[in-house]
Amino acid sequence: MAVDVMAAPVEHSRRRVLRWLGMPLLLAVVGISLYAYVSTQELDTIERRVLNAPGLTDRVIEHLQLAGLSTLVVIAIAVPLGILATRRGARFVAPVVLILGNLGQAIPSLGLITLVVLLAGVGFKSIVFGLVAYSALPILRNTMVGLQQVDQTLVKSARGMGMSAWQTLTRVELPLAVPVILAGVRTALIINIGTATLSTFFGVQALGYVIFQGIQLDRTPVLIVGAVMASGLALLVDYLAGVVEELLTPRGL
Amino acid sequence: MTSQATPMIRLDELTKTYRGQPHPAVDRVSMDMPRGEIIVLVGPSGCGKTTTMELINRLIEPTSGRIYLDGDDVTRADPDSLRRRIGYVIQQIGLFPHFTVAENIATVPKLLGWDKKKIGDRVDELLDMVGMDPSEFRGRYPKQLSGGQRQRIGVARAMAADPPVMLMDEPFGAIDPITRDRLQNEFLRLQQQVQKTIVFVTHDIDEAIKLGDRIAILGERSQIAQYDTPANILASPASPYVADFIGAGASLKRLHLSQVSSVELDTGCVTARIDGDAEQARERLRASERAALLLLDADGRPQRWVDAGDLSSTDLFKAGEPVGAVVESTSTLSEALNAMLTSNSGVAVVIDRSGAFQGLLDFETVMVAARSERDFYRAAKVPS
CATH class of the missing domain: 3.40.50.300 (P-loop containing nucleotide triphosphate hydrolases)
Known part of the structure; x- marks a missing residue:
């Protein structure tokens, strides 16, 4: 096997461990504090109907499903489009694709989702559709930028050695664009986690439902739990996406 | 195949x-x-x-x-x-x-x-x-x-x-x-x-x-x-x-x-056997127009440079000075030039593969070889 000469110096890796441990520690502290706070409160029946473990778990799952599924769909659409837009011979689609992506993001998220719901009706699928339209741009743009910034001499040298266009794309261009593309995926994921809270207006009970209930019923504990959980979930997902990003970045870069 | x-x-x-x-x-x-x-x-x-x-x-x-x-x-x-x-x-x-x-x-x-x-x-x-x-x-x-x-x-x-x-x-x-x-x-x-x-x-x-x-x-x-x-x-x-x-x-x-062999060597140099008769050598030097004579050993290998004054000595092995720049005929002109410059002499003694004396290569010849073709084109480029 190859000798690992990439082993980072001790100090470097210690800093990395701190960086990787910092966020989970913070989130654990926030979570425990939240739990402690709610336990000290006398909850009335209305509050208890929203703030119970099975109910909240369902809210979180629903939220993650919305954000996760829409992000997967965006990846499936935007990455191939981004690749296409950077291929010689298909570069003319680049401006069109970018305009559509920009349009999606320029419209306020609530407005966009409302439009989609008006067209396609209330429901999980409509929300996913709206989220996809809203978060396509970062992945699309980052895929294009990531591929464009690959040193063209590497592409030339790959082709010159007899790699086909496809082999050059999959073995050289995409691996080298991975860090930039993943940064786009991470951004899209965060946008989706945030925007998914709005789904409560269209009959999907994600974490936005808890916040909305808190406002409607004028119950501060409910409001706080909803807000803190939505924020905490966004931070957790961002953190996990960062870890994945680091793990998937090819070595040697 | x-x-x-x-x-x-x-x-x-x-x-x-x-x-x-x-x-x-x-x-x-x-x-x-x-x-x-x-x-x-x-x-x-x-x-x-x-x-x-x-x-x-x-x-x-x-x-x-x-x-x-x-x-x-x-x-x-x-x-x-x-x-x-x-x-x-x-x-x-x-x-x-x-x-x-x-x-x-x-x-x-x-x-x-x-x-x-x-x-x-x-x-x-x-x-x-x-x-x-x-x-x-x-x-x-x-x-x-x-x-x-x-x-x-x-x-x-x-x-x-x-x-x-x-x-x-x-x-x-x-x-x-x-x-x-x-x-x-x-x-x-x-x-x-x-x-x-x-x-x-x-x-x-x-x-x-x-x-x-x-x-x-x-x-x-x-x-x-x-x-x-x-x-x-x-x-x-x-x-x-x-x-x-x-x-x-x-x-x-x-x-x-270019190799040394590609240019014309000066073969008019007077030589004598280093173990020969000094008197005879002096005669030959006087008869030529040259200022110095090259002493060779029995196999024709160059040994020492001597002028008329040096030849009054009877021991030719100690007369004059040792030859400085010696190059083989297969050497490049660049190497010959280098030998001349380092030994501080205006000529290089050219020997063949066995070490026997072949002729002399002087500074002038190297210069001409380096310059010859180029000047022709320089001249051709001057507008008339």
């Missing part, structure tokens, strides 16, 4: 015209490149030398004309499989940063579907060949290598599948002069082992002269101004353009290529 006479690469009326450009970038270039030689394409920037090279592995598709590789017409062959038969090194080397050294070298063998064991052995063999310890470098990434090491890996990668032909586009261009000199020497030594047909692009005429078995000096639109051995090009540039391109240093460059 194709016969030795078939050129490894033949370009036939090769032309590349870019859309929207009035003139072709490469205009009907025909060339035969013999197998096992280093063919250098040299010319000013923008002359189309890189384009010409990239037409060979069809990174650029020719507009018209034919390319033959080892007798086969490859103008319409599948470009990917064609390129796997041709090693390729560019100036930036183009090592893949996310591949280890071993993976980089294994690129083409992997494309060709070699098995793992064979690839591993080949990688180690190539690393040894370019003087890098496999166990140390195999697992490294390009960014952990120096410029010179990257360059070596680039060459190793191009040779991985043992292609008969290699294309090299200014591979030493981005390297400091001292390292470049060392890499060039290594490259020549390597070439002696592997005997590839190498097409080498550079804008540096000195590099061309040093490395090329044959040099094609290209003008605009890749037109061949002269295609010949370095010696012939330096000795007789085909046109003022070529003479101009060779540049001011051509005289010194030519001294590297």
Whole structure:
């Protein structure tokens, strides 16, 4: 096997461990504090109907499903489009694709989702559709930028050695664009986690439902739990996406 | 087996015209490149030398004309499989940063579907060949290598599948002069082992002269101004353009290529046996117009210089002074000049392989040899 000469110096890796441990520690502290706070409160029946473990778990799952599924769909659409837009011979689609992506993001998220719901009706699928339209741009743009910034001499040298266009794309261009593309995926994921809270207006009970209930019923504990959980979930997902990003970045870069 | 006479690469009326450009970038270039030689394409920037090279592995598709590789017409062959038969090194080397050294070298063998064991052995063999310890470098990434090491890996990668032909586009261009000199020497030594047909692009005429078995000096639109051995090009540039391109240093460059035997030696020197009669020697010196006489030993090897005064001494073994600059007739004029300069004498004593005296080479003769052809072209360029 190859000798690992990439082993980072001790100090470097210690800093990395701190960086990787910092966020989970913070989130654990926030979570425990939240739990402690709610336990000290006398909850009335209305509050208890929203703030119970099975109910909240369902809210979180629903939220993650919305954000996760829409992000997967965006990846499936935007990455191939981004690749296409950077291929010689298909570069003319680049401006069109970018305009559509920009349009999606320029419209306020609530407005966009409302439009989609008006067209396609209330429901999980409509929300996913709206989220996809809203978060396509970062992945699309980052895929294009990531591929464009690959040193063209590497592409030339790959082709010159007899790699086909496809082999050059999959073995050289995409691996080298991975860090930039993943940064786009991470951004899209965060946008989706945030925007998914709005789904409560269209009959999907994600974490936005808890916040909305808190406002409607004028119950501060409910409001706080909803807000803190939505924020905490966004931070957790961002953190996990960062870890994945680091793990998937090819070595040697 | 194709016969030795078939050129490894033949370009036939090769032309590349870019859309929207009035003139072709490469205009009907025909060339035969013999197998096992280093063919250098040299010319000013923008002359189309890189384009010409990239037409060979069809990174650029020719507009018209034919390319033959080892007798086969490859103008319409599948470009990917064609390129796997041709090693390729560019100036930036183009090592893949996310591949280890071993993976980089294994690129083409992997494309060709070699098995793992064979690839591993080949990688180690190539690393040894370019003087890098496999166990140390195999697992490294390009960014952990120096410029010179990257360059070596680039060459190793191009040779991985043992292609008969290699294309090299200014591979030493981005390297400091001292390292470049060392890499060039290594490259020549390597070439002696592997005997590839190498097409080498550079804008540096000195590099061309040093490395090329044959040099094609290209003008605009890749037109061949002269295609010949370095010696012939330096000795007789085909046109003022070529003479101009060779540049001011051509005289010194030519001294590297011309042997002492190629110039006329002064054979009128008086000699005498060092164990002979001093009186007789003095007579012979007086009879000649010369100021000094060369004493030789029994085998004709030059020993000492003596003048008329020295010959009054009876012991000739101690008379006069020892000969300073001695060169073999196979030495280059450059070496002869160097010997003269270091020994502080205006002449070099030329000997043959056995060491016997052949004649004298004086400063003047070297000067004339260095200058002769050039002045002719200088004169021709002066407007009348």
